[in-house]
Amino acid sequence: MKKLEVGILGATGMVGQRLVSLLENHPWFELKWLAASDKSAGKPYAEACHWRLRVPMPKAARDLMVHECQPGHAPQLLFASLDAKVAGTVERDFARSGHVVVSNSSSHRMDADVPLLIPEVNPDHLALVRTQRQQRNWKGMIVTNPNCTTVGLVMSLAPLDRAFGLEKVLMTSLQAVSGAGYPGVPALDILGNVIPYIHNEEEKVESEAQKLLGKLADGRIKAGTFVVSAHCNRVLVEDGHTESVSVALKSKASLEDITETWRKFRSVPQELGLPSAPQHPIVVRDENDRPQPKFDVETERGMATVVGRLRPCSVLQFKYTALSHNTIRGAAGAALLNAELMKAEGYLD
Numbered sequence: 234m235k236k237l238e239v240g241i242l243g244a245t246g247m248v249g250q251r252l253v254s255l256l257e258n259h260p261w262f263e264l265k266w267l268a269a270s271d272k273s274a275g276k277p278y279a280e281a282c283h284w285r286l287r288v289p290m291p292k293a294a295r296d297l298m299v300h301e302c303q304p305g306h307a308p309q310l311l312f313a314s315l316d317a318k319v320a321g322t323v324e325r326d327f328a329r330s331g332h333v334v335v336s337n338s339s340s341h342r343m344d345a346d347v348p349l350l351i352p353e354v355n356p357d358h359l360a361l362v363r364t365q366r367q368q369r370n371w372k373g374m375i376v377t378n379p380n381c382t383t384v385g386l387v388m389s390l391a392p393l394d395r396a397f398g399l400e401k402v403l404m405t406s407l408q409a410v411s412g413a414g415y416p417g418v419p420a421l422d423i424l425g426n427v428i429p430y431i432h433n434e435e436e437k438v439e440s441e442a443q444k445l446l447g448k449l450a451d452g453r454i455k456a457g458t459f460v461v462s463a464h465c466n467r468v469l470v471e472d473g474h475t476e477s478v479s480v481a482l483k484s485k486a487s488l489e490d491i492t493e494t495w496r497k498f499r500s501v502p503q504e505l506g507l508p509s510a511p512q513h514p515i516v517v518r519d520e521n522d523r524p525q526p527k528f529d530v531e532t533e534r535g536m537a538t539v540v541g542r543l544r545p546c547s548v549l550q551f552k553y554t555a556l557s558h559n560t561i562r563g564a565a566g567a568a569l570l571n572a573e574l575m576k577a578e579g580y581l582d
């Protein structure tokens with residue numbers, strides 16, 4: 234199969250670097266074009282980018298020139314990991330010009346005609362792009378992945394919602410510093426500290442969870458009816474958002490039922506054998522002190538949600554801990570899996 238040429242908007246940032254790294258040797262996509270702010274434009278990537286990953290910068294990316302974020306000469310398929318301040322307008326301009334924009338930013342996630350996708354959870358919501366193209370009269374389109382905190386929560390809730398129905402969810406997060414981009418939170422603010430506020434994060438988790446677990450009918454999403462309350466905290470961890478979750482379900486389920494439901498969970502990406510799909514989207518740990526970001530964040534190349542510490546909850550019904558990699562499953566890997574689903578289902582032909 235001839236590889237599809239792709240580009241990245243916001244290639245120099247934390248998520249952009251992950252995308253560059255994950256696209257190295259990708260079997261379907263070939264990275265050909267990069268863009269970022271005026272500060273980086275006109276320089277080779279190796280010079281423009283302050284590379285922050287432990288793996289080396291891919292050779293093929295080093296000499297690629299960084300462009301301004303202007304439609305014109307970019308490949309049709311673009312991954313977008315732009316600063317939230319500019320993402321909304323830039324993504325819209327590219328989609329209007331005929332590009333397929335697979336976005337990480339929050340700007341269009343909650344637009345009624347934009348799919349917000351986790352391919353294991355709501356792959357059918359991709360069909361919403363038909364409404365989008367019709368209503369906006371676009372040749373291109375925008376497809377989004379959720380906030381990095383929403384992904385682990387919703388991945389762990391989705392199979393329970395399908396099997397038993399969700400009623401109430403309480404989530405307290407311990408979020409890694411890489412979730413704030415680069416350079417992110419100043420060292421003097423976070424060293425030896427916990428910051429109990431992340432701008433707009435709780436609102437995003439609550440609304441995105443309801444959209445993701447909603448139903449698509451007649452070209453619109455009917456949001457899930459369960460309630461979610463989120464408390465979001467920034468902690469001194471490099472990568473990996475940990476979440477303490479309490480849940481009440483509509484029908485009765487034992488702890489064994491829940492564990493079994495998580496362990497058996499497989500979905501469309503696994504059936505289609507998408508290249509970035511984890512074999513096990515949810516990995517259950519039995520030890521009483523796992524998951525931990527230090528040991529578990531790379532599980533399934535950072536694409537799995539790791540759960541553990543399932544036990545009864547005296548306020549709701551049961552509680553557990555979930556962990557997912559914020560810049561892989563929560564961002565770059567999520568966008569890549571969305572694009573793979575789109576390719577496999579003929580949306581990129």
Ligand SMILES: NC(=O)c1ccc[n+]([C@@H]2O[C@H](COP(=O)([O-])OP(=O)(O)OC[C@H]3O[C@@H](n4cnc5c(N)ncnc54)[C@H](OP(=O)(O)O)[C@@H]3O)[C@@H](O)[C@H]2O)c1
Nearest residue numbers: 243245246247248269270273314316338381412414415564
């Ligand atoms: N970090 C995470 O875990 C995570 C997870 C999910 C979603 N997201 C979302 O993904 C997006 C990127 O996040 P990040 O953490 O990678 O942020 P980041 O490290 O701050 O990177 C931001 C990127 O946007 C570019 N940019 C900034 N201003 C621009 C402008 N005026 N015009 C064009 N490009 C501009 C930057 O280019 P220069 O280097 O040239 O300035 C850089 O490439 C954000 O919308 C964020 O909310 C992040």
